Amino acid sequence: MNTNNILCSKGSSILRSSYTNKGTAFSPEERQKFGLRGLLPPRQETIQDQAERALSQFHSFQTTLEQYVFLNCLRDRNETLFFYLLVNNLELMMPIVYTPTVGEACQKFGNEFRFAQGMYFSTQDRGQIRDILDNWPNPEVDIIVISDGSRILGLGDLGTNGMGIPVGKLQLYVAGAGFNPARTLPVIIDAGVNTKKYLEDKFYLGEKHSRVPDQEYYAIIEEFMVAVYNKWPKVLVQFEDISNDHCFNLLDIYRNRFLCFNDDIQGTGSVILSGFINAVRAVQIPLRDHRLVFFGAGSAGIGVADCIMSLFLEQGLTEEEARKRFWFVDSKGLITTNRGDELAEHKKAYARTDYTTQLKTLLEVVRDVKPTALIGLSGIGRSFTQDIIEEVSSHVEKPIIFSLSNPTSNAECTAEQAYTWSKGRCIFASGSPFAPVELNGVRLVPGQGNNMYIFPGLGLGAVVCHATKVTDSMIIAASKALASCVDDAEVITNKIYPGLSGIRDISIRIAVAVIEKAFEEGVATIARPESIEQLVRQYVYYPNYESLQLPQQH
Numbered sequence: 179m180n181t182n183n184i185l186c187s188k189g190s191s192i193l194r195s196s197y198t199n200k201g202t203a204f205s206p207e208e209r210q211k212f213g214l215r216g217l218l219p220p221r222q223e224t225i226q227d228q229a230e231r232a233l234s235q236f237h238s239f240q241t242t243l244e245q246y247v248f249l250n251c252l253r254d255r256n257e258t259l260f261f262y263l264l265v266n267n268l269e270l271m272m273p274i275v276y277t278p279t280v281g282e283a284c285q286k287f288g289n290e291f292r293f294a295q296g297m298y299f300s301t302q303d304r305g306q307i308r309d310i311l312d313n314w315p316n317p318e319v320d321i322i323v324i325s326d327g328s329r330i331l332g333l334g335d336l337g338t339n340g341m342g343i344p345v346g347k348l349q350l351y352v353a354g355a356g357f358n359p360a361r362t363l364p365v366i367i368d369a370g371v372n373t374k375k376y377l378e379d380k381f382y383l384g385e386k387h388s389r390v391p392d393q394e395y396y397a398i399i400e401e402f403m404v405a406v407y408n409k410w411p412k413v414l415v416q417f418e419d420i421s422n423d424h425c426f427n428l429l430d431i432y433r434n435r436f437l438c439f440n441d442d443i444q445g446t447g448s449v450i451l452s453g454f455i456n457a458v459r460a461v462q463i464p465l466r467d468h469r470l471v472f473f474g475a476g477s478a479g480i481g482v483a484d485c486i487m488s489l490f491l492e493q494g495l496t497e498e499e500a501r502k503r504f505w506f507v508d509s510k511g512l513i514t515t516n517r518g519d520e521l522a523e524h525k526k527a528y529a530r531t532d533y534t535t536q537l538k539t540l541l542e543v544v545r546d547v548k549p550t551a552l553i554g555l556s557g558i559g560r561s562f563t564q565d566i567i568e569e570v571s572s573h574v575e576k577p578i579i580f581s582l583s584n585p586t587s588n589a590e591c592t593a594e595q596a597y598t599w600s601k602g603r604c605i606f607a608s609g610s611p612f613a614p615v616e617l618n619g620v621r622l623v624p625g626q627g628n629n630m631y632i633f634p635g636l637g638l639g640a641v642v643c644h645a646t647k648v649t650d651s652m653i654i655a656a657s658k659a660l661a662s663c664v665d666d667a668e669v670i671t672n673k674i675y676p677g678l679s680g681i682r683d684i685s686i687r688i689a690v691a692v693i694e695k696a697f698e699e700g701v702a703t704i705a706r707p708e709s710i711e712q713l714v715r716q717y718v719y720y721p722n723y724e725s726l727q728l729p730q731q732h
């Protein structure tokens with residue numbers, strides 16, 4: 179038997195390619211034309227029929243990990259159907275294709291591996307990355323999400339197992355903003371792994387050595403970045419889940435050289451800034467009078483503070499005045515310049531210079547500062563205790579309490595705790611979703627500071643106008659555009675984020691604002707169109723079979 183003949187038989191390659199396969203949706207004419215007769219059950223279905231079946235199969239699985247595997251296998255068979263299903267069931271499936279299920283999928287990546295998605299570059303590939311990029315089957319790439327697997331969600335160093343993150347994130351770019359999946363590329367840089375479990379795991383698929391020294395690490399990333407922009411000069415690279423010892427440096431090295439951003443730092447900053455803008459509208463205290471206590475000074479905490487800083491600067495505060503509105507608490511207490519330890523570089527800008535006595539606990543800090551806003555990005559579950567929330571609530575009518583750590587078990591407090599302990603007065607947002615809370619007959623709806631609100635639209639704007647870089651102002655413009663999706667009547671009821679079901683329209687609004695700003699700053703390289711919104715809408719992909727590029731008739 180000649181295997182090559184089987185693989186190349188007329189039509190079978192169309193059915194086997196996830197890009198061209200329509201399965202039972204091929205019409206009788208197409209079945210005749212492409213040699214598919216006899217290869218499919220007779221009845222022709224619509225994509226809606228297929229999606230209905232796939233949804234019922236999705237619901238038949240017992241665990242979310244099984245649902246994750248099912249969805250990814252579906253994508254491998256029929257990309258259009260997968261994205262149709264995802265776009266039309268985004269709120270149901272987002273927790274499967276991304277957090278929290280993707281976390282478990284990454285931890286078990288080696289065990290659950292079925293087929294490869296995206297591209298991998300290891301230190302073995304040094305000197306050849308540009309050539310290897312040519313192996314990617316799709317000619318054009320608009321967006322790359324890249325991770326080194328060193329800090330996957332809150333799960334630590336997962337090495338190559340982290341591939342689920344770039345894959346899942348790009349699925350959200352497609353679903354949330356309408357990127358064309360064929361023009362997206364997930365990437366893992368394998369620079370080793372420091373987690374012993376994976377070094378000893380026979381199913382682990384990355385290189386089995388500990389992480390390479392910094393010099394080698396930065397060299398492979400540099401080679402990758404140069405190669406990528408050589409092959410696809412207009413591509414946007416989004417850094418994701420890279421540990422603190424590298425993520426800030428990488429952003430500093432590349433933010434002005436290439437079109438790139440870091441979602442953990444800038445995307446988080448932008449989405450929380452947006453929530454903060456609306457919280458300020460809701461509490462009706464002038465911005466310059468706010469005092470913010472941050473619990474946690476990692477990539478997310480600093481990223482959020484940097485974004486809120488720019489809002490203060492915009493309002494006319496000097497940098498020095500603006501910095502004084504922030505107090506950061508980490509595992510050693512209030513961050514000050516004189517507390518006696520060597521501060522990590524990224525914490526230095528926010529270290530207080532005006533404390534002679536060292537405040538060691540969050541409670542001491544909130545007693546001293548009397549903050550208008552308490553923002554948790556520490557990863558320490560239930561660290562906003564009753565006495566802390568009561569203390570904050572005793573100084574302001576409507577305290578802003580953001581309990582942003584993920585997953586739910588790591589949230590600094592639950593929505594119910596925040597509402598109960600503040601007697602229903604707080605403006606609350608979390609990282610992971612919480613259900614509405616009934617308190618004294620009032621239904622309180624928590625906000626979710628989900629990065630998903632920002633990165634698809636920010637990326638869409640940057641790509642559509644072929645920006646040369648992602649500037650801070652473009653990120654602030656994204657925050658404001660998101661904030662403007664909640665009107666005054668809603669803000670008065672303490673609603674600070676819009677519903678996620680309207681994500682595609684939200685993303686378009688954000689993209690338009692980002693492009694306006696890119697033109698203003700001179701970083702957009704396309705000719706200014708008559709209607710920016712129309713240009714954005716033209717780019718947006720919607721999964722349907724009509725848009726499939728099938729082979730020409732022989």
Ligand code: NAD
Pocket residue numbers: 331332422442446449473474475476477478479507508509510554555556557558582583584585588608609610627628629
């Ligand atoms: P990180 O590891 O970079 O930072 C954690 C910070 O918390 C560090 O400054 C650390 O010193 C501090 N910390 C640790 N233990 C502490 C303790 N006992 N007391 C006080 N501070 C302590 O992590 P990150 O990337 O900044 O993420 C932090 C959290 O934010 C995670 O749980 C993540 O899920 C969450 N996050 C949420 C969103 C969102 O809601 N949109 C986005 C990104 C990250």
